Amino acid sequence: MTNDWPVLSIVTFLPLAGCFFIMLTRGEDEAVGKSSQYIALWTTIPTLIISLFIWVNYDSSLSGFQMLEQASWISDIGIKYQLGIDGISMFLIISTALLIPICIFATWKSIKSRVREHMIVLLVLETTIIGSFCALDIFLFVCFVIAATIPLHLMVGMWEKNSRYHAFFNFSINIFLMFIPLLGAVLFIYGSKSTTDLIILNNANFSRNSQIWLFIAFCIPFMTMMTLFPFHKRILNKQGDGEIGTLIMLTCILTKMGVYGFLRFSIPLFPVATNLFAPYMLVFTIVIAVYALIILMIYKNFKSFVLFTLILQMGLITIGVFSVTEHGIRGGIFMMLSHSFVGAGLIICMKIFSDRLKAEPGHLMNGIPTFLIIHVFILLAVIGIPGTGSFIGNLSIILGVIEHSFLTLITVFTLFMLLLTCLLCVYKRVLFGKVLNHNKINMRDLSLRDLGILSPLIGLVLWMGIYPMPFLNVMSTSISSITDDLKMLPIN
Amino acid sequence: MSTMVTPAFVFASAEIFLSLASVFILLVAVFRRKGTTTFAAWAVVGVFSIAAILILSNSSDQMKTAFFGLFITSPHTEFVKILILVCSALTVILSNDYLKREEISRFEFPILIVFATLGMMIIVSAGDLITLYLGIELQSLACYVLVSIRTDSFKSIKSGFKYFLIGLLSSIIFLYGCSLIYVFSGATEFIKISQSIDALEEDLPIGFIIGLIFVILGLASKISIIPFQTRVEDCDKQAPVPVTIFLLVGPKIAVLSLLIQFLAGHLWFLFDQWQYIIIALASISMFFPSLMMLFEDNLKRLFVYGATAQTGFALMGLATGSDDGFSSILIYFCIYLTMNFGVFAIILSMRQKKQAVDSVRHLAGLSKSHPFLAFSLLVAIFSMAGIPPFAGFLAKWFILISVMDEKLYLLLFMGITTSCLAAVSYLRILKIMYLDELSEPLDSGISNEAQFVIFTTIALLLLFSFVPDPLISVAKAAVSYL
Numbered sequence: 001m002t003n004d005w006p007v008l009s010i011v012t013f014l015p016l017a018g019c020f021f022i023m024l025t026r027g028e029d030e031a032v033g034k035s036s037q038y039i040a041l042w043t044t045i046p047t048l049i050i051s052l053f054i055w056v057n058y059d060s061s062l063s064g065f066q067m068l069e070q071a072s073w074i075s076d077i078g079i080k081y082q083l084g085i086d087g088i089s090m091f092l093i094i095s096t097a098l099l100i101p102i103c104i105f106a107t108w109k110s111i112k113s114r115v116r117e118h119m120i121v122l123l124v125l126e127t128t129i130i131g132s133f134c135a136l137d138i139f140l141f142v143c144f145v146i147a148a149t150i151p152l153h154l155m156v157g158m159w160e161k162n163s164r165y166h167a168f169f170n171f172s173i174n175i176f177l178m179f180i181p182l183l184g185a186v187l188f189i190y191g192s193k194s195t196t197d198l199i200i201l202n203n204a205n206f207s208r209n210s211q212i213w214l215f216i217a218f219c220i221p222f223m224t225m226m227t228l229f230p231f232h233k234r235i236l237n238k239q240g241d242g243e244i245g246t247l248i249m250l251t252c253i254l255t256k257m258g259v260y261g262f263l264r265f266s267i268p269l270f271p272v273a274t275n276l277f278a279p280y281m282l283v284f285t286i287v288i289a290v291y292a293l294i295i296l297m298i299y300k301n302f303k304s305f306v307l308f309t310l311i312l313q314m315g316l317i318t319i320g321v322f323s324v325t326e327h328g329i330r331g332g333i334f335m336m337l338s339h340s341f342v343g344a345g346l347i348i349c350m351k352i353f354s355d356r357l358k359a360e361p362g363h364l365m366n367g368i369p370t371f372l373i374i375h376v377f378i379l380l381a382v383i384g385i386p387g388t389g390s391f392i393g394n395l396s397i398i399l400g401v402i403e404h405s406f407l408t409l410i411t412v413f414t415l416f417m418l419l420l421t422c423l424l425c426v427y428k429r430v431l432f433g434k435v436l437n438h439n440k441i442n443m444r445d446l447s448l449r450d451l452g453i454l455s456p457l458i459g460l461v462l463w464m465g466i467y468p469m470p471f472l473n474v475m476s477t478s479i480s481s482i483t484d485d486l487k488m489l490p491i492n
Numbered sequence: 493m494s495t496m497v498t499p500a501f502v503f504a505s506a507e508i509f510l511s512l513a514s515v516f517i518l519l520v521a522v523f524r525r526k527g528t529t530t531f532a533a534w535a536v537v538g539v540f541s542i543a544a545i546l547i548l549s550n551s552s553d554q555m556k557t558a559f560f561g562l563f564i565t566s567p568h569t570e571f572v573k574i575l576i577l578v579c580s581a582l583t584v585i586l587s588n589d590y591l592k593r594e595e596i597s598r599f600e601f602p603i604l605i606v607f608a609t610l611g612m613m614i615i616v617s618a619g620d621l622i623t624l625y626l627g628i629e630l631q632s633l634a635c636y637v638l639v640s641i642r643t644d645s646f647k648s649i650k651s652g653f654k655y656f657l658i659g660l661l662s663s664i665i666f667l668y669g670c671s672l673i674y675v676f677s678g679a680t681e682f683i684k685i686s687q688s689i690d691a692l693e694e695d696l697p698i699g700f701i702i703g704l705i706f707v708i709l710g711l712a713s714k715i716s717i718i719p720f721q722t723r724v725e726d727c728d729k730q731a732p733v734p735v736t737i738f739l740l741v742g743p744k745i746a747v748l749s750l751l752i753q754f755l756a757g758h759l760w761f762l763f764d765q766w767q768y769i770i771i772a773l774a775s776i777s778m779f780f781p782s783l784m785m786l787f788e789d790n791l792k793r794l795f796v797y798g799a800t801a802q803t804g805f806a807l808m809g810l811a812t813g814s815d816d817g818f819s820s821i822l823i824y825f826c827i828y829l830t831m832n833f834g835v836f837a838i839i840l841s842m843r844q845k846k847q848a849v850d851s852v853r854h855l856a857g858l859s860k861s862h863p864f865l866a867f868s869l870l871v872a873i874f875s876m877a878g879i880p881p882f883a884g885f886l887a888k889w890f891i892l893i894s895v896m897d898e899k900l901y902l903l904l905f906m907g908i909t910t911s912c913l914a915a916v917s918y919l920r921i922l923k924i925m926y927l928d929e930l931s932e933p934l935d936s937g938i939s940n941e942a943q944f945v946i947f948t949t950i951a952l953l954l955l956f957s958f959v960p961d962p963l964i965s966v967a968k969a970a971v972s973y974l
Contacts, residue, residue: 074886074960077893117859143880150879157927171923172916179879180908187904191896 018043033115087478226258328400338389389464666710672703
């Protein structure tokens with residue numbers, strides 16, 4: 001394939017071009033809505049195909065960044081427009097490119113008002129998120145990240161009932177929590193090294209004190225993005241009343257940006273601080289995971305169950321990342337991928353329950369066998385049955401934690417076992433609960449569209465579980481370059 | 493002898509042309525029967541364009557004085573004068589339709605704007621304290637009348653009178669400072685002042701510093717930096733919107749560039765003395781408007797406070813005293829002009845049932861009724877709030893970098909926090925626009941001029957965030973002589 005094309009720029013900005021076309025549509029509300037949905041679909045599916053080209057062209061034996069694109073943006077201060085990928089970001093880009101069309105499909109019928117704006121916001125979100133995964137210049141990254149929060153909060157505010165003020169309030173808090181630390185950190189980096197280019201900065205050394213401050217400054221926004229405690233209220237207050245698009249976006253993609261930020265910026269740039277803080281972060285995330293697990297055991301309704309499961313999985317991912325071992329990080333990234341697919345599937349199932357069937361899961365489902373099978377499979381995938389991607393991820397995380405210390409190993413292992421028990425209890429409650437009157441429930445089996453959404457997710461989960469080598473090969477060189485840097489440092 | 497005089501006229505050709513042309517248009521307009529205001533407006537716009545061409549054709553790389561040192565031209569003054577001419581031209585373009593709808597259409601309006609512009613250009617090019625005073629008074633007098641152009645409303649005449657009194661007060665402060673400076677330095681020309689004070693070396697008279705403080709405060713109060721913002725609250729509510737935007741952008745740019753010229757160009761050796769004043773002024777004028785904006789319901793006042801906060805932010809660049817700081821102020825001026833004109837052009841077009849409205853609540857649900865208008869306001873507001881990747885963020889970034897290079901960390905922190913505070917109030921507008929329910933839609937049918945202005949400003953803002961280099965290099969060239 002041609003390597004002269006700026007593939008990454010195309011993948012990043014193609015959705016924006018689609019946005020432009022959607023803005024040109026005119027006419028009646030319904031016709032405009034329909035046409036904007038089709039335009040969005042026709043933009044995001046080529047984006048997905050192009051991102052698959054990236055995978056094909058990626059050479060997994062090279063470490064370092066590939067498919068670099070450079071252009072000088074503000075030549076006066078030396079800020080460049082620089083995009084590039086390596087093993088960590090490549091899959092995140094592909095999973096984002098996959099999840100957005102799924103999002104469009106999933107909200108095909110459920111969004112009735114202001115469809116056009118919804119599509120525009122989704123496409124802008126796709127641009128900014130993919131851009132932030134590709135960006136190799138810290139300034140560019142900060143621009144994309146902050147630009148990503150705008151459509152996100154617009155989405156939350158516009159299409160969820162009774163959450164307008166909440167969205168505004170969240171956005172304001174976001175500004176203070178994310179904007180100020182990020183901006184301050186970038187200013188400081190620019191001031192001390194007079195460049196914001198990541199490739200150059202990877203070889204630069206910061207002093208110990210500045211590393212510690214910078215790590216903390218980068219930590220706050222990334223933790224906000226990951227919606228771990230104490231920032232988890234951001235998802236919680238929605239309580240699943242909202243549209244499915246927002247939920248998928250929030251939990252599956254934005255959280256990944258937080259972890260990616262750690263992997264790309266905090267750990268490579270500040271190795272001393274990472275070694276210093278990693279044990280504390282590890283303990284912290286374990287505490288969060290335990291907290292989420294305890295709440296899971298008090299099963300209130302399916303929606304809160306889904307949300308807390310996703311928080312728990314995010315906790316597991318960060319446990320993997322902060323064990324700063326090769327297995328742990330690999331497990332973390334792998335879990336990130338499977339978490340996005342499984343999480344999306346879980347949320348779609350939840351929406352099918354609440355919107356279509358209008359019933360709590362817990363009532364026996366006769367007559368909808370396909371949905372039953374898929375739902376069961378996804379629940380099992382959450383647990384991490386061998387054969388699904390989550391299992392490989394969990395295994396890697398446990399291997400990573402083994403290298404760390406025995407106590408953490410015991411804790412994490414207990415966590416997994418408790419999680420298994422808890423999920424099986426939920427499983428029982430969900431599928432073998434009280435039987436309702438069948439006449440009252442609209443027992444429609446899955447339509448072709450739902451199958452179309454869910455099957456790629458399930459297929460990918462199965463693929464990652466049964467034959468994970470393509471994924472792992474790609475990641476391994478990038479991960480080993482990170483951990484090698486860390487190992488060379490004495491721990492102080 | 494003749495070779496000495498002609499170059500002087502050439503340097504001031506734009507101002508001379510403006511004054512002559514304005515008188516000429518006034519005469520013609522008095523004797524015309526119909527359509528005087530439109531004629532006057534477009535004639536004035538033509539005059540501004542010719543003046544801009546005159547400035548550009550005489551551009552040079554060095555600072556030159558004319559009229560025996562009363563008048564200075566330099567690349568920096570040329571840059572700022574072009575900005576002022578653009579500001580005035582846009583005001584006149586916008587005012588045409590607006591004044592007709594408000595039924596206060598008078599042909600004196602464009603002429604007064606020409607006089608005010610002339611005053612501002614004299615301020616920018618002033619090389620002497622007396623010339624500076626002349627420019628200030630010319631601009632202020634024209635603006636006093638402009639503010640109370642709505643002669644049939646008692647409130648507007650009252651607010652115009654208040655504005656006059658406050659302007660009088662600031663002129664008094666300024667003149668007192670001037671007299672002190674004259675006493676202690678023996679001259680009123682900037683060059684001679686700096687020479688005589690420089691000669692004194694260690695024996696710097698305290699009276700001179702006090703005089704300098706008074707001069708700076710007088711100038712600052714002219715552009716309503718806190719604590720002289722009372723005029724903001726009153727007259728900006730009563731004055732018609734084009735006057736508000738003209739007062740918002742023009743004088744501030746003029747006076748700030750004069751401060752750069754005077755303080756940084758001539759009194760450079762007194763940097764340690766005046767740096768603290770500027771830092772204090774900048775901090776105060778960033779902090780208080782950002783707080784007051786949070787509770788403001790009137791759109792005009794909200795954006796006027798916002799503009800005051802932005803002027804304070806630009807003052808931070810002056811406090812750095814570095815070339816980077818000064819060029820970043822110039823870049824900030826450009827973007828400040830574009831943003832504010834975009835926003836106020838939108839406010840201008842807000843009408844409900846043929847009445848001009850300007851409360852924030854009227855913007856509710858704008859995204860449903862006027863999606864493109866809402867989008868333009870979104871771009872302008874994000875720019876003002878300083879959210880990447882919009883143009884306003886880059887402008888603030890340059891100033892912040894220059895402040896950081898000079899290690900003024902407290903000021904940096906102040907700047908970032910007040911920006912975030914102001915951003916919250918701007919976002920409140922966005923929330924009302926996009927998330928609130930539509931109760932009563934605004935009238936559609938924005939005038940052509942307003943559409944043109946909105947479109948150009950938004951396009952320029954978006955363009956700057958992608959291609960910032962041309963403007964940056966022009967700004968750097970403009971201050972390189974300092």
